Amino acid sequence: MRTFVKLIVITVAFSCSFAFAAETDELANAYRDQRMLEQDVALALAPIKSKNELDAYVESTPAALSPLSKLSPPARERFLASITFNEKGITGFRHDDLQVELSPSEIYRVLSLFGAQHTTALFKRARSETPADAAIMEPLMQTAPQSGPLCPSQPCDYDGYMCESRATCAPNINTICMRNC
Numbered sequence: 001m002r003t004f005v006k007l008i009v010i011t012v013a014f015s016c017s018f019a020f021a022a023e024t025d026e027l028a029n030a031y032r033d034q035r036m037l038e039q040d041v042a043l044a045l046a047p048i049k050s051k052n053e054l055d056a057y058v059e060s061t062p063a064a065l066s067p068l069s070k071l072s073p074p075a076r077e078r079f080l081a082s083i084t085f086n087e088k089g090i091t092g093f094r095h096d097d098l099q100v101e102l103s104p105s106e107i108y109r110v111l112s113l114f115g116a117q118h119t120t121a122l123f124k125r126a127r128s129e130t131p132a133d134a135a136i137m138e139p140l141m142q143t144a145p146q147s148g149p150l151c152p153s154q155p156c157d158y159d160g161y162m163c164e165s166r167a168t169c170a171p172n173i174n175t176i177c178m179r180n181c
Contacts, residue, residue, distance in 0.1 A: 039115075042112075043088070043180065046115030048090075048113045049089040049090070050089075051083075051085055054080065058080065067109035070106045071098070071101055071102065075097035075098075075101050076097075079097050079098065083114070086180060090180060091163035091177070092177045093116070094174055095119075095123060095174060095176055096174035098110065099123045103127055103129045103130070104121075104128055105130060105133050105136060107120045107126055107136075108120045119178075123137075157176055157177065157178050157179055160173060161175065161176070162177055163177045163178065166181070167181060168181065
């Protein structure tokens with residue numbers, strides 16, 4: 001009888017742990033899906049989604065109104081020259097100058113032009129100066145359910161990679177390959 005009771009207790013405990021794991025996975029998936037939806041909205045509403053729109057923005061926007069003006073002229077040129085697009089929008093960009101010259105809030109404003117502001121937290125060398133900077137740099141996984149990566153079954157943004165061709169990220173230091181690649 002004791003063996004039977006032990007077996008029932010073990011079975012119930014095992015079943016509860018599976019239920020908890022399934023619930024945790026469900027929460028993680030819901031969180032990931034929400035983050036992906038937010039990123040899709042940002043990309044869809046971005047004012048710059050192509051090289052032509054970028055050129056028009058740079059030409060027509062007064063420096064005082066552009067977050068790009070926070071970059072030194074050489075850094076701005078390198079950053080702008082590094083941005084790649086496809087029919088969905090931005091696919092990649094170089095980020096070393098952004099990290100060296102801008103705060104997280106300034107980086108966020110620059111990347112908002114392209115709907116890529118969510119990648120700011122990847123810039124670990126950016127200097128935080130304000131509480132807003134610290135909040136932007138807060139790792140996403142600290143607020144997400146802790147059951148795995150945010151995008152195990154969907155495309156992610158990859159730091160240290162560049163968009164080489166459609167759906168192909170290749171290693172490249174100081175660049176980010178966006179999930180649009």
